[in-house]
Amino acid sequence: MIQKFSRFVNSGAGLEKTLRLIQCTAQVVAALTVSSALAVQLTTVKLQLALARRYFRFFGFIDSFQRMSALLGRDGFGSVGGLIELAKWTCFGLYFVLEDLTTLHAMGVYAVSWHDPVMDQANTFWLYALSFSVAGGIWALLFGPSEQLAKKDGEKKKVESKKAVPVKATPSSALIQQIVVDGCDLLIPLELLNWMPTGDVVVGSTMVLSTLLTAQNIWARV
Template sequence: MTVQQQQSPPKPAWKQFSNFANGHPLGIEKTLRLIQAICQILSSSIFVSYIPNAVYAVGCSSARNQIALARRYLRFFKFIESFNSGYAAWQVPALTGTDSIRKIVIVAKWSVFGVYYAMEDLTILDAMGIWATPWAKDTFVESNKWWFYAIALSLIGSTFSLFFPPPEFRGKPQQSQKSGNTETEKTPATEQTKLDLTPIVKGIIVDGCDILLPGSFLGWIQATPTQVGVAMVVSTLVTSKDIWVKANM
């Protein structure tokens, strides 16, 4: 006798948000990032003209800066994870020539991200107003260059994987048993399930939006503060969807 499993009632929205913000290590960071992006948009010159009191615009700008600093606290030790990810990628054997190219790009990407996070950490006391140093501003600018290089490498790697899918996206040949025989046969490659490259496409969208942040700061990409804020909203929402689902499983 089969027992039918009753589906649990859906969680209320406030509970789902609580699980997202408090139950997942990246949930609070993404929440703060979304608020920072909204403050960035509201403090831009386009919206300032529509605000009757300029104090609100100044408040949004101050909130953006404070939230940006708070997010730096959360990623203070991120350089350890980045270097470890680069080392882990280096340990993965390359089966083909394309895998070797992808491996080099991934290792370089995580290594550059590690340098960016480490250099950014060197300026946090200056940003907090605790220890002002004459080299903090230049170091912060250089760290943003490394951030730009890391996102560019991520874009290159994702685009390369879009045309040459990594092993985890290739799938394994399906096998089917012959009737009356224990032998198995592989199904042709044309009958395999179509590859789902959605995660790679999402990565390209996110990196394409995020590269505006260091690019506009350095003056390498012409983008207004409003455009940067909108790009932050898009990339945050795209990356937060999967985190939301995992936090409420």
């Protein structure tokens, strides 16, 4: 168990989830505590860990745009599921880029006057990306098998249910888990944008749930 935990926290993804779990736990406790001094300390912990986690996703736009490029080169416009995925990774890429632009400001190195509006736009794209992810998961559950039939080589791609060979689809359990995770995380940009304020306790609690769900997949791989 100790060796497993060591491999988990020494992996980039595992360490990020560990920091996220501490961050959201501190957020919930800070909101519930009656001690103002402890609340200030825990809020500082939350903010510092949130900043630390930004470094883990600093180059996240590269993977997002690569996925977007792969969809454009394959069948991003050939199906509803493909269109949703294309929109999702485009929004994720834009979110990462805009957030990266404010990193020096967040670090206290170089303050800029446009920090707040840029972060509002970044969080808006994050909200859109998570919404598309939830929509894509629901679509895949309902219509995924029919869209994931193998297609013949060539410019004309036909789907013939009798002749086509099914492509390995994402298990329903994984899709449901992803819908739950993204649905929980949706509350974060909604709170940050003040579109649907739910409070630190609710946001922090849903962050704990989504973190544990994604962490268990990483735990199984290490």
